[in-house]
Amino acid sequence: MSDGYEILTLDEAETAPHRENTTLIPVRHLLGFRPAGVNAWKADTGGQLMPPHEEDSGNEELYVVVSGRATFTVGDETADAPAGTLVFVPPQVHRSAIAAEDGTIVFVVGGTVGEAFNAGGWDSFALADGYRQAGRLEDGRAIMAQLIAEKPDYWPTTYNAGCFEALAGDNDAAFEHLRRAKKLDTEGHSAPYFREDSDLDPLRDDPRFQELLG
Amino acid sequence: MNLAHIDELDAIEMPDGFVWRPVRRRFGIRAFGTNAYTSRANGQIVEEHTENTLGHEEIYLVLRGRVRFTVDGDEHELGPGQLVYVRDPSVRRAGVALTDDAAVLAVGGKPGEPHDISAWEYTFAASPSLRAGRFDEARRVLHEGLEAKPGSPPILYDLACVEALAGEMDKALELLNESVAAEERFREYAQTDEDLASIRDDPRFPS
Numbered sequence: 001m002s003d004g005y006e007i008l009t010l011d012e013a014e015t016a017p018h019r020e021n022t023t024l025i026p027v028r029h030l031l032g033f034r035p036a037g038v039n040a041w042k043a044d045t046g047g048q049l050m051p052p053h054e055e056d057s058g059n060e061e062l063y064v065v066v067s068g069r070a071t072f073t074v075g076d077e078t079a080d081a082p083a084g085t086l087v088f089v090p091p092q093v094h095r096s097a098i099a100a101e102d103g104t105i106v107f108v109v110g111g112t113v114g115e116a117f118n119a120g121g122w123d124s125f126a127l128a129d130g131y132r133q134a135g136r137l138e139d140g141r142a143i144m145a146q147l148i149a150e151k152p153d154y155w156p157t158t159y160n161a162g163c164f165e166a167l168a169g170d171n172d173a174a175f176e177h178l179r180r181a182k183k184l185d186t187e188g189h190s191a192p193y194f195r196e197d198s199d200l201d202p203l204r205d206d207p208r209f210q211e212l213l214g
Numbered sequence: 215m216n217l218a219h220i221d222e223l224d225a226i227e228m229p230d231g232f233v234w235r236p237v238r239r240r241f242g243i244r245a246f247g248t249n250a251y252t253s254r255a256n257g258q259i260v261e262e263h264t265e266n267t268l269g270h271e272e273i274y275l276v277l278r279g280r281v282r283f284t285v286d287g288d289e290h291e292l293g294p295g296q297l298v299y300v301r302d303p304s305v306r307r308a309g310v311a312l313t314d315d316a317a318v319l320a321v322g323g324k325p326g327e328p329h330d331i332s333a334w335e336y337t338f339a340a341s342p343s344l345r346a347g348r349f350d351e352a353r354r355v356l357h358e359g360l361e362a363k364p365g366s367p368p369i370l371y372d373l374a375c376v377e378a379l380a381g382e383m384d385k386a387l388e389l390l391n392e393s394v395a396a397e398e399r400f401r402e403y404a405q406t407d408e409d410l411a412s413i414r415d416d417p418r419f420p421s
Contacts, residue, residue, distance in 0.1 A: 004302030005285045010295040031299045035271050035323030036246040060245040062237070064319060066277060066295050077215045083294075084277055084317065086223075086250075088216040088241035105295060107275060109321050111245030116326050 016130035052096035068104025260309030272322035279316030367397035375409035
């Protein structure tokens with residue numbers, strides 16, 4: 001096979017555990033796809049597919065049921081969605097989906113109107129954190145290092161690397177990343193995360209934490 | 215809820231035998247490009263092409279049935295939940311349906327740029343009404359395209375074809391000359407295009 005293309009089988013691809021007991025297939029990360037956000041979620045009967053959420057202004061998402069069957073809730077409407085169903089969700093509308101059959105897979109495409117797609121890396125972080133939980137610390141660190149190398153000035157990635165190390169128990173490394181993230185975040189968007197993110201709980205009693213809150 | 219099953223999407227039969235199922239258009243999606251295709255067994259489902267002109271990276275995800283893809287000369291038989299990601303726009307790719315129920319979802323765009331709706335979405339969408347002689351309908355879709363993409367040469371060219379078939383010779387010649395001035399390849403297409411037969415002898419025809 002040439003390196004101009006790649007084949008991926010969704011139900012055999014690597015997965016990452018994500019919040020609210022969801023299972024992410026980090027398609028964008030695995031392929032390196034750049035024009036849009038593409039990922040997939042898998043669950044058995046009764047399981048949560050993507051975590052319930054809203055998207056920011058301008059972010060459009062299309063969900064496609066690839067296999068099995070899902071029950072979608074968008075705003076206050078609920079609908080049965082067998083394989084082959086496409087569900088479009090505009091920005092700022094609450095969306096959630098539960099698998100109605102075992103082996104259900106939902107593929108999702110997302111992007112922002114009028115803007116070039118810019119991967120925030122939450123999906124790569126989910127994979128790195130999955131490695132950490134499985135005891136594969138070095139594999140997780142390699143992903144975080146790669147993300148930082150790709151976007152050295154983007155504070156959320158460095159912040160996530162701090163979370164990774166806090167959860168991995170390497171406080172020194174965590175503080176190093178978090179101090180840098182705070183410095184990169186010149187507009188102070190990170191402040192609520194430093195205050196409330198439970199990923200940082202292992203660090204909160206360390207005297208060094210106070211300087212991150214200041 | 216804004217939802218549709220793939221079989222409920224518009225089915226626009228294309229000359230190569232595959233059926234275009236407009237997804238982006240159906241939902242009014244502006245942030246990214248996505249479409250679906252269906253076909254009968256042994257029919258083309260992804261037309262043979264490269265993305266050299268648009269520079270798009272593309273994903274082709276099989277939603278149903280089986281499809282034999284030929285990518286960069288290699289053959290891959292894929293089923294539901296399997297995808298081909300073509301990173302390199304210059305790689306030639308095509309897909310043939312192996313079952314009657316085959317369906318493929320395509321997602322693509324140019325990295326680093328906001329999504330720009332492709333002109334072919336308008337010319338494809340106008341093509342059934344153009345072929346059926348429903349010229350007002352074809353005009354409506356193509357004008358919608360010109361509003362989204364002012365001066366788009368392929369849309370101007372197709373509009374010239376509509377006007378020529380509808381007997382509006384002056385309009386047809388004006389539109390055709392506009393498309394040729396913007397993109398030289400339309401001069402060549404115009405020489406043999408049956409849709410333009412009625413205006414080819416006019417001295418204003420781009421020769």
